[in-house]
Amino acid sequence: MANNILVSGIEIEVKKKNIKNMHLSVLPPDGKVRISAPLRIKDEAIRLFAITKIGWIRKQITKFENQPRQTEREYIGGESHYVWGRRYRLEINYYNHGRNNVEIRGNRLILTVREVSSKEQREMLMTEWYRKLVKEKALELIGKWGKIIGVKAQSVQVRNMLTRWGSCNVRKVRICVNLQLAKKPVECLEYVVVHELVHLLEKGHNSIFVGYMDEYLPDWRIRKNILNGFIRDRYVK
Ligand SMILES: [Zn+2]
Numbered sequence: 001m002a003n004n005i006l007v008s009g010i011e012i013e014v015k016k017k018n019i020k021n022m023h024l025s026v027l028p029p030d031g032k033v034r035i036s037a038p039l040r041i042k043d044e045a046i047r048l049f050a051i052t053k054i055g056w057i058r059k060q061i062t063k064f065e066n067q068p069r070q071t072e073r074e075y076i077g078g079e080s081h082y083v084w085g086r087r088y089r090l091e092i093n094y095y096n097h098g099r100n101n102v103e104i105r106g107n108r109l110i111l112t113v114r115e116v117s118s119k120e121q122r123e124m125l126m127t128e129w130y131r132k133l134v135k136e137k138a139l140e141l142i143g144k145w146g147k148i149i150g151v152k153a154q155s156v157q158v159r160n161m162l163t164r165w166g167s168c169n170v171r172k173v174r175i176c177v178n179l180q181l182a183k184k185p186v187e188c189l190e191y192v193v194v195h196e197l198v199h200l201l202e203k204g205h206n207s208i209f210v211g212y213m214d215e216y217l218p219d220w221r222i223r224k225n226i227l228n229g230f231i232r233d234r235y236v237k
Contacts, residue, residue, distance in 0.1 A: 002205055005043065010057060022049050026057060030163050031064035033057055056162040075122035083110050083133070085185030092122075102129040115222040127160070133160045137186060138177050141193040144177055149216060151200040165227060166192040168199040184227055191223035 002015045010035045023036040037046050050057070073079060080088040088109035099114040106135055135158045138188045142153050144197060154173040160180065163169075165188075166177045175196045194217045202209040213220045 005050070006048060007047060008054050010061070011056075012050055014043075016041075022046065023048070023055070026060035026064070026083070028064065031061035032163065033061070073118050073123065075111065075126070081126070083109065083130075084182065084184040085188075100125050102126060127179065131158045131179055134177060134179055134182045134189065136188055138175075138193055141190050142175065142197065145190075145194050145197050149194070149197050149201065149212075151197050153197065154198070166196045168196040169189070170199060170203055173200065174191055187223050188227040191217060191220050191227065194220065 002013055002221065005012050005228065006016055011035060012035055015034060015036045016039050017038060019038055022038070022041070025036075026032070026036050027034060035041060035046055035104065070229050073081070073092070075092070077090055077092045080087050081090050082088070084106075088104065088107055091108045091110045093110055093112040094115040095112055096114075098112070100114075101110075102116075103110045103112070111125065112121060114127065117125075135156065138156045142156055146152050152173070153175045155175070157176040158179050159176055161176070161178045165181065167180045168174070169176070175193070176195070177189065179190055181192060195213065198209060198212045198216065201212055217223070
């Protein structure tokens, strides 16, 4: 069971489990705060526990905020870039007349740009390419899973979110997925899409929600772990 509490402006996820002691963690990649607590403990006790630890929590969050999200990219030839969980070697082509282009050939990711293009311009080109990739795949998955689950999302947005892999606006029937999913195995995007579509049936992360997930995507936990494992990997470097 999970619910969120707000302590000194910091959102903390509370998970009640069959454990003896409270456990506090600040999680990668963005410093999400979680308290695991024994089943019978009162919410007030959890809140007090969080207040006594607030200094430490803030320090941990700041650490995550100052940490680069991944190895800094320069967008020069030879760099590794990920697409759907696969690693590609970046190759830069220059043009004088023509247009910007991103293309996969074998295990090479070929960026065609003007020689004078800046790192920021190349990064933006890649970002928009990733966005298109995720949008197309997400639309396909929403179509497929919408039929299976029996819901219809009105639209999908792809955003570079810092704290979430996806979100669902139940009132506007709108789904949002994280642009960074383009770098993870496509099974991860599928998991996020199914998760958000199931929210159209059940808003909370309760047993009903988990029941739907188990029914529609029995291996969702594995996919979730892959997604989170990939995040951790980035921080090992
Ligand atoms: Zn959710």
